[in-house]
Amino acid sequence: MRAEILTIGDELLRGEIVDSNKAFLSDRLFGLDIETRFHVSVGDDPRDMEDAFRRAAGRSDVVLVSGGLGPTRDDLTIEVLARTFGRSLQVDQASLEGIKAFFARFGREMAPNNAKQANFPQGAEVLPNPIGTAPGCLLEESGTLFFCMPGVPRELHQMMDEQVLPRIAERLAGAEGRPVVRTALLRTFGIGESNLDAELADIAREGGVSLSFRTAFPDNYLRPVARGATASEAEAKLARVCDAIRERLGPLVYGTDAESMEEVVGKLLREQGKTLAVAESCTGGLVGERITAVPGSSDYFLGGVVAYADRMKAALLGVPESLLLKYGAVSEPVALAMAEGARERFGADLAVSTTGIAGPGGGSEAKPVGLVWVGFSGGDENAAQMFEFPLDRSRHRMATAQVALDWVRRALLGEERVALRYLRRSR
Amino acid sequence: MRAEILTIGDELLRGEIVDSNKAFLSDRLFGLDIETRFHVSVGDDPRDMEDAFRRAAGRSDVVLVSGGLGPTRDDLTIEVLARTFGRSLQVDQASLEGIKAFFARFGREMAPNNAKQANFPQGAEVLPNPIGTAPGCLLEESGTLFFCMPGVPRELHQMMDEQVLPRIAERLAGAEGRPVVRTALLRTFGIGESNLDAELADIAREGGVSLSFRTAFPDNYLRPVARGATASEAEAKLARVCDAIRERLGPLVYGTDAESMEEVVGKLLREQGKTLAVAESCTGGLVGERITAVPGSSDYFLGGVVAYADRMKAALLGVPESLLLKYGAVSEPVALAMAEGARERFGADLAVSTTGIAGPGGGSEAKPVGLVWVGFSGGDENAAQMFEFPLDRSRHRMATAQVALDWVRRALLGEERVALRYLRRSR
Numbered sequence: 001m002r003a004e005i006l007t008i009g010d011e012l013l014r015g016e017i018v019d020s021n022k023a024f025l026s027d028r029l030f031g032l033d034i035e036t037r038f039h040v041s042v043g044d045d046p047r048d049m050e051d052a053f054r055r056a057a058g059r060s061d062v063v064l065v066s067g068g069l070g071p072t073r074d075d076l077t078i079e080v081l082a083r084t085f086g087r088s089l090q091v092d093q094a095s096l097e098g099i100k101a102f103f104a105r106f107g108r109e110m111a112p113n114n115a116k117q118a119n120f121p122q123g124a125e126v127l128p129n130p131i132g133t134a135p136g137c138l139l140e141e142s143g144t145l146f147f148c149m150p151g152v153p154r155e156l157h158q159m160m161d162e163q164v165l166p167r168i169a170e171r172l173a174g175a176e177g178r179p180v181v182r183t184a185l186l187r188t189f190g191i192g193e194s195n196l197d198a199e200l201a202d203i204a205r206e207g208g209v210s211l212s213f214r215t216a217f218p219d220n221y222l223r224p225v226a227r228g229a230t231a232s233e234a235e236a237k238l239a240r241v242c243d244a245i246r247e248r249l250g251p252l253v254y255g256t257d258a259e260s261m262e263e264v265v266g267k268l269l270r271e272q273g274k275t276l277a278v279a280e281s282c283t284g285g286l287v288g289e290r291i292t293a294v295p296g297s298s299d300y301f302l303g304g305v306v307a308y309a310d311r312m313k314a315a316l317l318g319v320p321e322s323l324l325l326k327y328g329a330v331s332e333p334v335a336l337a338m339a340e341g342a343r344e345r346f347g348a349d350l351a352v353s354t355t356g357i358a359g360p361g362g363g364s365e366a367k368p369v370g371l372v373w374v375g376f377s378g379g380d381e382n383a384a385q386m387f388e389f390p391l392d393r394s395r396h397r398m399a400t401a402q403v404a405l406d407w408v409r410r411a412l413l414g415e416e417r418v419a420l421r422y423l424r425r426s427r
Numbered sequence: 428m429r430a431e432i433l434t435i436g437d438e439l440l441r442g443e444i445v446d447s448n449k450a451f452l453s454d455r456l457f458g459l460d461i462e463t464r465f466h467v468s469v470g471d472d473p474r475d476m477e478d479a480f481r482r483a484a485g486r487s488d489v490v491l492v493s494g495g496l497g498p499t500r501d502d503l504t505i506e507v508l509a510r511t512f513g514r515s516l517q518v519d520q521a522s523l524e525g526i527k528a529f530f531a532r533f534g535r536e537m538a539p540n541n542a543k544q545a546n547f548p549q550g551a552e553v554l555p556n557p558i559g560t561a562p563g564c565l566l567e568e569s570g571t572l573f574f575c576m577p578g579v580p581r582e583l584h585q586m587m588d589e590q591v592l593p594r595i596a597e598r599l600a601g602a603e604g605r606p607v608v609r610t611a612l613l614r615t616f617g618i619g620e621s622n623l624d625a626e627l628a629d630i631a632r633e634g635g636v637s638l639s640f641r642t643a644f645p646d647n648y649l650r651p652v653a654r655g656a657t658a659s660e661a662e663a664k665l666a667r668v669c670d671a672i673r674e675r676l677g678p679l680v681y682g683t684d685a686e687s688m689e690e691v692v693g694k695l696l697r698e699q700g701k702t703l704a705v706a707e708s709c710t711g712g713l714v715g716e717r718i719t720a721v722p723g724s725s726d727y728f729l730g731g732v733v734a735y736a737d738r739m740k741a742a743l744l745g746v747p748e749s750l751l752l753k754y755g756a757v758s759e760p761v762a763l764a765m766a767e768g769a770r771e772r773f774g775a776d777l778a779v780s781t782t783g784i785a786g787p788g789g790g791s792e793a794k795p796v797g798l799v800w801v802g803f804s805g806g807d808e809n810a811a812q813m814f815e816f817p818l819d820r821s822r823h824r825m826a827t828a829q830v831a832l833d834w835v836r837r838a839l840l841g842e843e844r845v846a847l848r849y850l851r852r853s854r
Contacts, residue, residue: 015449015455015457016641018445019445022439022446023442035440040468043464284718285717285731289710292709292710292733293711295787303734305731308730309730315772362725393722394720
C-alpha cells in the first residue's frame with residue numbers, strides 16, 4: 001500500500017506556519033507499516049489542487065488530504081475534489097444538522113457560509129468531526145482512497161485516529177498474506193546513535209524485528225518494528241525484543257512513547273514521597289521550568305534558586321565565598337556546595353545544581369566554553385561531575401538540564417550516576 | 428517567478444521529524460515577493476527523486492532542494508540530479524580541499540565517504556558551506572534554477588541567506604518591469620490579529636503597501652511588503668509605513684525581525700546600566716530561562732527564586748506569612764511582596780514576579796484556572812496586575828512570562844504598563 005499526504009493552504013506556501021500535520025500523519029501510517037511515498041503541499045489554487053489530486057490518484061493507494069475544509073471562499077478542497085473526478089456535490093443532511101447543533105452549543109446561529117461544510121462529492125462516505133464544524137470524507141476513485149480531513153491539528157488527530165486509521169487497517173486486514181505490525185518507542189539518554197546501533201544489532205537480528213533510530217537532542221529514540229502472521233505473534237515478538245533491549249541498555253532507557261524525562265522524574269518522586277529543589281547557574285531556570293511543566297509538580301517540587309551572579313551563590317545558597325575565590329564558580333566544590341545549599345535551604349530530600357560556561361563568551365584556557373559541573377545532594381550521596389559539551393549555548397543548556405534530571409532519576413532508581421558516552425568528548 | 432521547494436529524506440516520509448525547512452525557505456522567498464507554488468518531499472528513492480526533479484523543471488522557475496547531500500549511501504541528491512538531466516559528475520578540487528580542511532580543524536582525517544561531497548553535476552556552480560562538510564550547488568536546466576542545499580537547518584539557513592537569496596535577487600533585478608520589493612517584520616505583543624488589521628488598514632491603504640499578519644503565540648507579527656519601480660522608492664515607502672505603524676501602535680511594537688523580547692529587555696538594561704531579578708511561581712523558571720538564553724545576560728541579570736512551594740515564598744523572598752494566609756499565594760499582595768522581596772534580596776534595580784494557576788488542576792470558584800498576578804518593583808513603581816489566560820498550561824506560562832518581560836521593557840522605556848487587548852477575556 002503506497003501512501004501520499006497532501007496538505008492544502010496558502011499559509012503553508014507562504015511559510016507562515018510549520019506544517020506538522022504531515023509528520024503526524026506519516027508517523028501514524030508508519031505504525032501500520034505503511035510507507036508514505038510523497039508529501040505534497042499546494043496553495044488554495046484550484047488548478048494546482050486538481051493537478052495534485054490527479055497525480056495522487058495515479059501513483060498512490062491511499063491519499064491523506066488535510067486542510068481546505070473551512071467555511072470561507074478559500075476553502076475549496078471538497079469542491080475541487082468532486083470536480084476533478086466528475087462527481088456532483090450533495091448535501092449531507094446529518095452533517096448539516098450536526099453543524100447547526102455545534103453552533104447552538106455555543107449559543108450562536110450557524111452562518112450561511114458554514115452550510116457548505118455539509119456538501120460532499122457524490123458517493124463519498126462522511127467522517128464525523130465531533131470537535132469542530134468541518135466533517136471529513138472518504139472518496140474512493142479508481143482504487144485510490146482519498147481521506148479528506150481538517151487542517152486544525154486537534155481535529156485532524158482525532159479524525160485520523162478514530163475514523164481514518166480503522167478504515168485503513170480494515171482494508172489491510174483484507175489483504176492476503178500481509179503481516180500484522182506492532183511498534184514501540186523507547187527513549188534513551190546518554191548513548192549515541194551509532195553506539196545504539198552497534199549494541200543492539202544482534203538483538204534486532206535474532207528477534208526478527210527491524211530497528212530504527214531517531215535523534216531528538218539530547219536524547220536518542222529507538223523504534224522496534226515487529227511483524228507477525230497474527231497480532232499475538234507480532235506482540236510477543238515486540239515484547240521479547242523490548243525486554244532484551246531494556247536488559248542490555250539498563251538505565252539508558254528512561255521512558256517510552258511521549259513520556260518526558262521530567263515526567264519520569266516526577267512520577268518517581270511522587271511514588272517515593274520525596275521532594276526536590278534545584279540550584280541553577282548556567283541553565284538559568286531551565287531545569288525548574290521543565291520540572292514545573294508537568295501538571296501537579298507542586299506535590300514534589302519545592303523550588304529553586306537561579307544564582308546567576310556569583311555573589312548570589314553565596315547570599316542565597318550559602319556557597320562559601322572562599323570556595324568561589326579559590327576555585328571559581330565553575331568548579332567541583334561550588335557545584336557541590338550549590339546542591340547542598342539548595343537541599344538545606346529548601347528542606348528538600350534531593351537537590352541538583354548546574355554551573356558551567358554556556359558561551360559563546362566567558363571561556364578561558366583552563367575553563368573553556370562548554371565546560372559544566374553538575375552537582376547532586378541526596379541521601380548519602382553528595383557529589384559533582386564534570387562534562388564538556390562543545391555545543392552552542394542553547395544545546396549546552398539542554399544537555400546540562402537533561403544530565404541534572406537524569407541524575408535525579410538514577411538516584412531514585414538506585415542506579416549509577418549518568419556516564420555520557422556520546423556527549424563527553426576527549427580533548 | 429514560480430518557486431518550488433523539494434526536501435529529500437526517508438526520515439521526513441516516516442514522520443520522524445517535522446520538516447521546518449520548507450516554512451523557512453518559503454518565508455525567505457516571500458520576503459523577495461516570490462510565490463512558492465509547491466512543497467514536495469520524497470524519500471531517498473532515486474526513481475521518486477528523478478520524477479520530482481523532472482516535474483519541478485517543467486513547472487517552476489526556481490527549485491530549492493534540501494537534504495541528501497551527506498556522505499552516506501542514502502545521500503543521492505547530487506548523483507540523481509546529474510543523471511536526471513544527463514550531466515556527468517565532476518570533482519570540485521576546491522571543495523575537496525575544503526572538506527579535508529574541515530576535518531583537520533577537528534583533528535580528524537577525512538573518511539573516504541566524504542570525498543563524494545565534492546562531486547557536482549557538470550556545469551553546476553558550487554555554493555560554499557563554511558559551517559559543514561556538504562557544499563551546495565546551483566544547476567541551471569532549461570531555464571529552471573535548481574539550488575541544492577544541506578538539510579541541517581543551521582547550514583541551510585546560512586547558505587540560503589548568504590548564497591542563494593543574493594543569486595535569486597540578482598536574477599529578479601534583471602527582470603524587466605518587475606517592481607523592487609522591500610519587506611520588514613514588526614513584532615507586537617498585547618494586541619490581537621483582527622484588532623491589528625482594523626487599526627492599520629488605513630495606513631496600509633494610504634501607504635500603498637500590503638500588510639500580512641502572523642500569530643507566533645503570544646505575539647503577533649506584522650509584515651508590510653512595499654513595492655516600487657526602484658529600490659529607493661520601495662525603501663522609502665516601507666520606511667514611511669513602518670514609521671506610521673510604530674506611531675499608531677506605540678509600545679505594542681517591541682522589536683523587529685529576529686529580535687526576541689528577552690533580547691530587547693537585555694539591551695535596554697545594558698544601555699541603562701540596570702540590573703534585574705525575578706521571583707517565579709507559576710512560570711517555574713521560564714522567565715529566568717528566557718533572560719539567560721541571551722549571551723552576556725550575566726551583565727544585567729542577577730538571578731531569581733523559583734518559589735514553588737508557598738513556604739518558600741516566605742523563607743526565600745520574605746513574603747509575610749500573614750499575607751499568604753489572608754490572601755492566598757495567587758493574590759495582589761503576594762505578587763507584590765514577591766517582586767519587592769526579589770528586588771531587595773538580590774539588590775537589583777528592578778524585579779518582576781509571577782504567581783498564578785496554570786492548571787489543569789488547582790482552580791476554585793474564586794480563583795479559577797487561568798488566573799495570574801504579575802508583580803513589579805522598580806524605581807518608584809511597586810504594583811501588581813491581574814490577568815486571566817484561559818489557555819492550556821504551557822501557553823498560560825508563555826503568556827505570563829511575556830507579560831513579565833514586557834512590563835520590564837515598558838518600565839525601562841517609561842511607557843505605561845502592558846494592557847493586553849486580546850489575552851484578557853471578560854468572564
